Amino acid sequence: MAKRRGKFIVIGGGLAGLSLAMKLCEHNAEVVLVSYQPVKRSHSVCAQGGINAAINSKGEGDSPDIHFYDTVKGGDFLAHQPLVRDMCFQAPAIIHLMDRMGVTFNRTPEGHLDFRRFGGTLYNRTAFSGSTTGQQLLYALDEQVRRYEADGLVTKLESHEYLGAVIDEGGVCRGAVIHDLHTSEIFTLGGDGVVLATGGPTQVYGRSTGSTVCNGAAAMSAYLQGARYANGEFIQIHPTAIPGQDKLRLMSESARGEGGRIWVPRKPGDDRNPLDIPEAERYYFLEENHPLFGNLVPRDVASREIYDVCINQGLGVGGEPMVYLDLTHHTVEYLKERLGGILEIYEKFTGDDPHKVPMKIFPAVHYSMGGIWTDYEGDGHGLIDHRSPRNQMTSIPGLYAAGEADYQFHGSNRLGANSLLSCIYTGQMMAPGMVQYGKNLNLHYEDVSSRVFESARQEWQGRFDDIKRMNGRENPHVLHRELGDVLLSNVLIVRENPKLEKALTLINDIQVRFREVKCLDTTHWSNPAPSFINQLHCMIHLAKIITVGALKRNEFRGAHYKPEFDLKQPDNFDPHEYVDYLEKLQYGEVAGTEFQPGHLEYMKRFEANNKEWLKTTIAQHRDGEPTIHYEDVDTSQITPRPRKYE
Numbered sequence: 001m002a003k004r005r006g007k008f009i010v011i012g013g014g015l016a017g018l019s020l021a022m023k024l025c026e027h028n029a030e031v032v033l034v035s036y037q038p039v040k041r042s043h044s045v046c047a048q049g050g051i052n053a054a055i056n057s058k059g060e061g062d063s064p065d066i067h068f069y070d071t072v073k074g075g076d077f078l079a080h081q082p083l084v085r086d087m088c089f090q091a092p093a094i095i096h097l098m099d100r101m102g103v104t105f106n107r108t109p110e111g112h113l114d115f116r117r118f119g120g121t122l123y124n125r126t127a128f129s130g131s132t133t134g135q136q137l138l139y140a141l142d143e144q145v146r147r148y149e150a151d152g153l154v155t156k157l158e159s160h161e162y163l164g165a166v167i168d169e170g171g172v173c174r175g176a177v178i179h180d181l182h183t184s185e186i187f188t189l190g191g192d193g194v195v196l197a198t199g200g201p202t203q204v205y206g207r208s209t210g211s212t213v214c215n216g217a218a219a220m221s222a223y224l225q226g227a228r229y230a231n232g233e234f235i236q237i238h239p240t241a242i243p244g245q246d247k248l249r250l251m252s253e254s255a256r257g258e259g260g261r262i263w264v265p266r267k268p269g270d271d272r273n274p275l276d277i278p279e280a281e282r283y284y285f286l287e288e289n290h291p292l293f294g295n296l297v298p299r300d301v302a303s304r305e306i307y308d309v310c311i312n313q314g315l316g317v318g319g320e321p322m323v324y325l326d327l328t329h330h331t332v333e334y335l336k337e338r339l340g341g342i343l344e345i346y347e348k349f350t351g352d353d354p355h356k357v358p359m360k361i362f363p364a365v366h367y368s369m370g371g372i373w374t375d376y377e378g379d380g381h382g383l384i385d386h387r388s389p390r391n392q393m394t395s396i397p398g399l400y401a402a403g404e405a406d407y408q409f410h411g412s413n414r415l416g417a418n419s420l421l422s423c424i425y426t427g428q429m430m431a432p433g434m435v436q437y438g439k440n441l442n443l444h445y446e447d448v449s450s451r452v453f454e455s456a457r458q459e460w461q462g463r464f465d466d467i468k469r470m471n472g473r474e475n476p477h478v479l480h481r482e483l484g485d486v487l488l489s490n491v492l493i494v495r496e497n498p499k500l501e502k503a504l505t506l507i508n509d510i511q512v513r514f515r516e517v518k519c520l521d522t523t524h525w526s527n528p529a530p531s532f533i534n535q536l537h538c539m540i541h542l543a544k545i546i547t548v549g550a551l552k553r554n555e556f557r558g559a560h561y562k563p564e565f566d567l568k569q570p571d572n573f574d575p576h577e578y579v580d581y582l583e584k585l586q587y588g589e590v591a592g593t594e595f596q597p598g599h600l601e602y603m604k605r606f607e608a609n610n611k612e613w614l615k616t617t618i619a620q621h622r623d624g625e626p627t628i629h630y631e632d633v634d635t636s637q638i639t640p641r642p643r644k645y646e
Contacts (some may be wrong), residue, residue, distance in 0.1 A: 002319035004437070005028060005486070006024075006027075006029040006030065006032055006192050006435055006438035006444075007027065007029065007030040007031075007032070007190075007191045007192055007438075008024055008029055008030070008032075008191050008192055008193050008194070008195065008434060008438070009031075009032045009034065009175065009176050009191040009193070009194045009195070009199055010024075010031055010032070010033050010034065010190050010195045010197060011034045011162040011176065011194065011195060011196050011197060011218060011401070012034075012035065012036075012160070012196065012197035012198045012199060012218075012402075013033060013034075013037075013038075013042045013142075013156075013323050013405060014042035014044035014138065014194075014197060014199055014402075014423065015035060015042075015044040015134070015137055015138060015141065015403065015424050015427070016044075016197035016402040016403025016423040016424070016426055016427050016639055017042075017195070017402070017403070017427070018033075018039070018138065018141035018142055018145050018427070019141055019423065019424045019425075019426075019427025019428055020195060020197060020402060020426070020428075020430065020431055020447050021033050021145050021427075022144045022145055022427070022579065023142060023363060023427055023428050023431035023432075024431050024434065025145075025148040025151075025153045026431075027431060027432065027435045027577060028153075029153070029434075029435055029438070029519075030153055030154075030155075031148070031153060031154045031155070031156045032154075032157065032189055032191065033145065033154055033155070033157065033160075034157045034160050034162055034178060034189075035118060035156070035157070035158045035159075035160065036159070036160070036161055036162075036181070036198075036213050036424060037158065037159065037213060038158050039138075039142055039145075039156065039158060040138065040139065040142060040438060042138060042199075042577065043139070043199050043200075043210065043211045043213065043214055044134045044138045044199075044420070044423065045134055045135045046134060046209075046211065046223075046250070047052070047134025047135075047253060047403060047419065047420055048131045048132065048133065048134065048250065048252035048342050049118065049126065049128060049131065049133060049252040049253050049254030049257065049416060049417055050116065050118065050126035050127055050129075050254060050257075050417045050420070051094075051098075051126065051127050051128075051133060051417055051420040051421050051424075052067065052091060052118065052125050052126055052127075052138075052415070052417040052418050052420075053067070053091035053092045053094065053095040053125065053127060053421065053422050054066060054067040054088065054091065054092065054112065054123070054125055054345040055092050055095060055115065055125075055127075056123075056396065057112050057113055057114075057425075058124050060122040060123050061123075062124075062125055064085075064088045064089045064091065064092070065088075066121075066123065067076060067091065067121075067125060068081075068084055068085045068089075068276045068637075068638075069086040069464040069638060070089040070120055070121045070415065071088060071409075071410075071415055071418060072084055072088075072411070072638050073096035073641075073643055074119075074120040074298050074410075074411070074413055074414070074415040074637075075369070075411020075412055075413050075414065075415075075538070075558060076411055076412045076413055076557045076558040076643050077411065077434075077614060077635060077638070077640035077641075077643070078231070078234075078411035078412040078557060078558065078614065078616070078633055078634070079214040079408065079409055079410060079411035079633070080376065080409075080633060081247070081382075081634050081635060081636060081637045081638060082376065082378045082382055082383060082384055082634060082636070082637070083376055083384060083408050083409060083583075084409060085382055085383060085637060086383040086384040086425075087409060087421065087422060087430070088181065088640055090425055090428070090429070090516045091425070094406060094421065094424050094425060095113070095127050098137060098140060098424070099113065101140040101141070101143070101144065101257055102122060102140055102588060103129060103136045103137055103140045103246070103577055104129050104136055105127050105128065105129050106127075106128055106129060106130065106337075106338065110562070112361045113127055113297065114128070114339075114575070115127055115128075115314055116128060116254065116257045116258060116297065117257045117258070117259050117296055117403065118254070118415065118416040119234045119253055119257075119293075119297060119298050119299055119302070119415060119416050119439070119643075120251050120293075120296070120297070120298040120415040120416070121296075121415070122292070122293070123128070125417075126254075126257060126416075126417040128338075129256060130337070130338060130339070130340055131252055131338070131339045131340060131341040131342040131343075132341045133255055133420065134420060137424070138419060139584040141424075142347035144593065157178065158456065159181045159182055160178050160179065160180055160181060160420070161176075161179040161181055161531060162176055162177075162178060162179075162196070162198065162218045162221070162461075163176075163177040163178065163179050163186065163460045163534075164176070164177045164220075164221045164222075164225060164460060165177070165194055165222065165225055165396065165399050165456075166188055166190070166413060166452060166453055167225065167396065167452075167456075167577075167629045168448055168452045169452070171226075171396065171397065172174060172396075172397045172398050173193070173194050173397065173398030173399040174190060174191075174445045174448050174452060174453075175188055175189050175190040175191050175194065175392050175453060175456075176188065176189050176194045177189070177456050177457060177459075179234060179458045179464075179531065179552055181526065181528070182525070182526050182529065183524075183525065184524045184526075184527060184530075185301070185463075186443045186456060186457055186458055186460050186461045186464065186526065188453040188454075188457050189450070190445035190446065190453065191439065191445055192398070192434075192438035192441060192444065192445060193398050193400055193434050193437055193438060193539070194398065194399050194400065194401070195392075195401065195402055195430075195434070196218050196219060196222060196372065196394075196399070196400070196401045196402070196405050196407060197215075197346075197401070197403045197423075197427070197609070198216075198218040198219065198403075198405050198457075199213070199214050199403065199404050199405060199554070200214045200216070200367055200368045200371075200404040200405075201214060201215060201216025201219065201368050201542055202214050202235070202365050202366065202367065202368065202538075203215040203216070203484075203539070204216060204479055204483065204484070204539045204543055204546070205235075205365040205487045205488055206480060206483065206484015206485065206487075206488065207246075207247060207248050207364075207365070207484060207488065208247075208248055208364060208365035209238060209241055209247075209248050209249065209250040209364050209365065209366045210350075210365075210366070212512075215535045215538070215539055216368075216455050216538060216539065216542045217534065217535040217539070218405070219371060219401070219405050219536040219542075220538035220539070220541050220542050221374050222396065222399060222401075222537060222539075223372070223373030223381025223392060223541065223545075223620075224370055224541065224621055225396065225576075226620075226621065227372055227373065227394045227395050227396050227399065228372070228373035228394070228395045228618050228619065228620055229370070229371070229372060229373060229545055229618075229619045229620075229626075230371065230372070230373040230407040230616050230617060230618055230619070231369055231370035231371075231412070231549070231554055231602060231616055232368075232370040232542070232546045232549045232617065232619055233370065233546055233549035233550040233560055233615050234298055234368070234369035234411075234412045234413070234558060234559050234560055235365060235368055235369075235370075235491075235546065235559060236300070236365075236366050236367040236368070236369060236371050236413065236414055236559050236596065237248060237299070237300070237303040237364065237365060237366065237492065237559065238253075238299055238303070238363060238364055238365075238366035238367070238554050239261065239262075239299055239302035239303040239306055239360060239361075239363050239365030240252075240253070240255065240256070240262075240302075240325055240361040240409055241362065241363065241366070242345075242346060242349060242350065242359075242360075242361060243321075243322060243360070243361075243362050243364075244349065246367035248364035248365070249283070249345060249346075249349060249376065250342075250366065251325060251342060251346065251359060251361050252339075252342050252415070253296075253299070253416040254339060254342070255337070255339060255342065255359075256295045256296055256325070256546065257296065257416075258327070258330070258334075258335075258338055258339055259327070259329070259330065259601060260295060260325050260326060260327045261282045261284055261287070261295055261326045261329075262285070262286050262295050262302070262306070262324065262325055262326075262361075263282045263283055263285070263323065263324050263358075264282075264283050264285070264309055264310075264315045264317060264323050264324065264555075265277055265282065265283070265315070265317070265619050266281050266282065267281065267315050268315055268316070268319070269318065269319045270318075271318045273357075274317075274326070274357065274358045275328070275357065275358075276588070279558040280383065283287045283315065285305055286302060286305055289305065290391060290645050292645065293587075293645045297645045298304065298413055298645065299366075299413065299414070299415075299416060299559075300413040300558050300559045300561070301645055302363075303363040303413045303493055304493060304494075304561055306323055306362065306363055307363065307493045307494065309323065309493030310322070310362070311322065315323060317360055321362050322362050323360070323361060323362065324358035324359065324360065324361075324362040325358060325359045325360075325361045326358035326359075327339070327343075327354055327355070327358075328354075328355070328356060328357065328358060332355045334531070335354075335355055335501060339479070343355065346359055363377070364495065365488075365492075367404065367414055368404060369410045369411065369413065369414055369558070369559065369616075370405065370407050370546075370549075371401065371405050371406045371407040372394050372401040372405055372406055372407065373394060373395060373403050373406075373407060373616075373618060374391075374392045374393060374394055374400070374407070374408055375390040375391070375392070375393050375394075376388070376390060376391050376392070376498060377390045381497045382636075382637055384429060384582065385433075385434055386429055386432050386433065387432045387433055388433045388436070389433045389434065389436050389440065389441065390433065391429060391430045391433040392406065392426060392433075394422065394428075395435075396472075396499045398437070399537070400430065400434065401426075401489060402423070402426040402427055402430060403422070403423040403426060403512055404419065404423070404534050407616075409422040409426075411561055411633075412557045412559055412560060413444050413558035413559045416495075424483075433625040437562070463534070463548060464534070465602050467519055467521075467530045467533050467534060468519050468522045468530055469519070469522075470517050470518060470519045470533065471518055471519070472514045472515070472516030472517050472518050473516055473518065474513050474514070474517045474518060475517075476514075476517050476518075476520070476529075476532060476533050476536050477532075479510055479513060479514060479517065480532075480536055480539065482510060483507065483536075483539060483540065483543055486503050486506045486507060486510070486543070487503065487543060487546070487547075489503075490502060490503035490547075491503055491505075491546060491547055491550055494561055494563060495550050495560065495561060495562050496562065496563070497551060497554075497562075497564070497565065500547055500550050500551040501551065503547050504544070504547050504548065504551065505533075507540065507543050507544055507547060510540060511540050511544075511576050514536065514537065514540060517533055517536075519533060541621075541626075543624070544626055545619045548619070548626050548628060549619060549626075549628060551618045552617070552628050555613060555615060558630035590604060614632070614633050615630035615631060615632060615633065616630065616631045616632075616633055617629055617630060618630065
């Protein structure tokens with residue numbers, strides 16, 4: 001009898017999906033790769049600045065351990081440490097692998113891989129391919145997957161949408177329900193496992209640096225089927241984007257990594273040509289407030305500083321919410337070699353040449369540290385057992401998640417250039433465990449009753465038929481814009497509980513109005529209207545998760561900034577030691593630690609305000625609403641400390 005070959009369904013054709021598909025094929029598994037759009041247009045192609053790995057080619061003393069520490073610290077100690085450590089130790093091998101695949105990384109004059117600095121670190125750790133690194137990585141992985149496609153191991157279904165998982169009577173995922181976006185056919189696929197590598201959800205905010213396909217619908221479909229959703233409140237606001245009415249276009253952190261300086265005129269409302277403003281009259285606030293890291297503080301720190309300068313201090317350029325990002329001290333040749341792509345984007349959409357005049361930028365919604373809850377298994381030595389079927393599995397057996405769709409690697413704030421690394425790493429790391437999962441199944445998808453698949457198909461067919469019959473007075477696109485405005489106004493950089501409560505009320509109102517949506521097009525061929533309405537339904541649920549999580553998390557951590565709970569911590573004081581102290585007192589042990597009166601007063605306030613300290617927020621769908629509970633974060637290797645970047 002021929003040996004059975006495993007079959008897996010990978011949803012998403014970005015870096016995580018392609019990396020996983022390639023690795024599964026190396027294990028002789030069959031892959032069906034489902035992509036909402038042509039794979040080469042997956043949102044990973046928009047990543048600009050680079051990918052991190054501590055290779056230390058410049059002799060600075062960098063190492064994977066330091067990369068590990070910087071990542072955990074950058075995420076304000078809210079990431080699971082074994083996973084982060086394993087990722088950072090795998091990073092050099094990933095860079096060399098991509099180099100061998102033909103990625104055109106920038107080189108030094110000697111021919112070595114070149115690296116530049118990104119935020120949250122003092123080392124040149126970011127490998128890059130000009131300012132189009134994501135595109136080069138995506139194309140290289142796509143070539144590898146095409147090779148397996150030619151060999152018959154990969155089947156690509158582009159212009160197809162994931163609707164939901166096929167779950168049997170035992171609660172095990174046996175396949176996926178797929179929507180053909182051209183013909184509107186709804187059908188099912190069977191497989192040993194399904195992976196959601198579907199990217200981020202930033203379109204819930206309406207205007208962001210993300211593509212219109214970054215709506216979180218696939219993750220929300222899993223959530224509505226019972227999967228947990230973790231840390232939804234942690235939304236990264238990128239400090240540098242080009243303001244615009246239609247979209248907020250990213251200005252990569254690589255611009256600051258190459259020496260870009262952020263400043264505003266010291267005089268409020270100063271509308272002079274920026275080149276006419278003398279150095280003494282410029283406020284380089286990141287450099288003055290954070291002299292060690294300067295313009296390369298982590299993104300959450302930079303965004304809050306820009307917000308404070310523009311909104312609270314009223315020093316925005318020309319009185320507007322904008323600051324200058326200045327690269328004019330570099331030569332045109334240098335900028336074209338290292339930043340050509342992004343500077344062309346700026347000139348195209350603003351008409352100003354950033355080689356000659358400073359760019360005008362402001363923070364924008366960019367990334368979600370939160371995502372579907374996934375599991376992992378350590379190897380007992382501080383790293384990950386790559387053969388464990390638990391790795392990246394959601395709370396639904398057989399349903400996995402990877403890339404930005406999951407939550408595990410970035411804590412409460414992602415460091416720049418760690419996103420591309422985490423995407424490729426998760427695909428590489430989880431594949432052996434998925435193969436083991438398929439081998440260990442007592443019942444394979446071929447043996448599951450066809451009624452399970454047909455029931456799932458009929459459920460989704462009925463849902464789309466109902467959507468096409470919707471004939472109310474509400475325009476779904478208007479509702480989407482209003483939903484985004486609610487989040488942009490109340491759940492952005494600065495968060496206050498009264499505003500969060502207001503946002504939740506407004507989201508509930510939008511949810512009620514959603515019932516009166518009108519399906520603007522009811523044809524059956526290449527009709528995006530029913531899909532968008534279904535996605536809007538998902539985005540409303542996601543908006544609730546984000547808002548409820550933010551409302552309940554009464555602390556200031558990473559991208560989640562609540563000024564009311566920004567307690568000024570005394571010097572030389574570690575809250576972690578205080579928690580140990582309380583535990584010893586609880587069990588009648590000798591405390592062995594003395595705290596000054598000021599420290600004790602601080603900790604009383606800390607305890608009253610920070611019930612979620614070092615916890616993961618877990619949202620589960622119950623009776624139409626998200627219920628919240630908390631899980632501990634694995635801090636077994638690095639003791640959490642006050643996060644300072646002075």
